[in-house]
Amino acid sequence: QSVLTQPPSASGTPGQRVTISCSGSSSNIGSNTVNWYQQLPGTAPKLLIYSNNQRPSGVPDRFSGSKSGTSASLAISGLQSEDEADYYCAAWDDSLNAHVVFGGGTKLTVL
């Protein structure tokens, strides 16, 4: 059972807009920023969004992030077949000693 809660799956057709939610608590999302990672099949994760809504260099602006209270969302607009991957949210958690918690991951299927 992951500390952060994500839907296990999401889907959309090419060109559509898809959102993936991530729910946490006051000790993680509620008090720290959220990061999102994309993991293409058979590869290492890649940083997609940091500090809630910032994109690293090279990440298309089709990807955007937001946060409100103890929840966050990743939005993908203009869906493309190459976006088919697993997506994970993550945040630092201040309970006990500070540590990172991940969501369980959302498998995005492009129909």
Place this chain on the structure above:
Amino acid sequence: EVQLVQSGAEVKKPGESLRISCKGSGYSFTSYWISWVRQMPGKGLEWMGRIDPSDSYTNYSPSFQGHVTISADKSISTAYLQWSSLKASDTAMYYCARLSITFGGAFDYWGQGTLVTVSS
């Protein structure tokens, strides 16, 4: 170019010890923490712990505290993840990742992963 290069796949028996490595290059190794992340077969990402290579300060996820040891040798820009007695349940892909304070505590670079298989 920033790179984290991990050691190769391992096949071990239950009860054996193991140390896997993660070598950083293309940046100042002591300026960024290194974390280890587990991914069990078909499952999600789990943060195991992190080390500050400048002083070898570590902290661990409560789930992994006491089960693994994270260390680093800054003279060769390498971090390690170590087990003293492996179990079948340690079978997983293990990733090292660089933690960037500039990027809000996110992992901005990842190693390619080391597959550890524990089987009798």
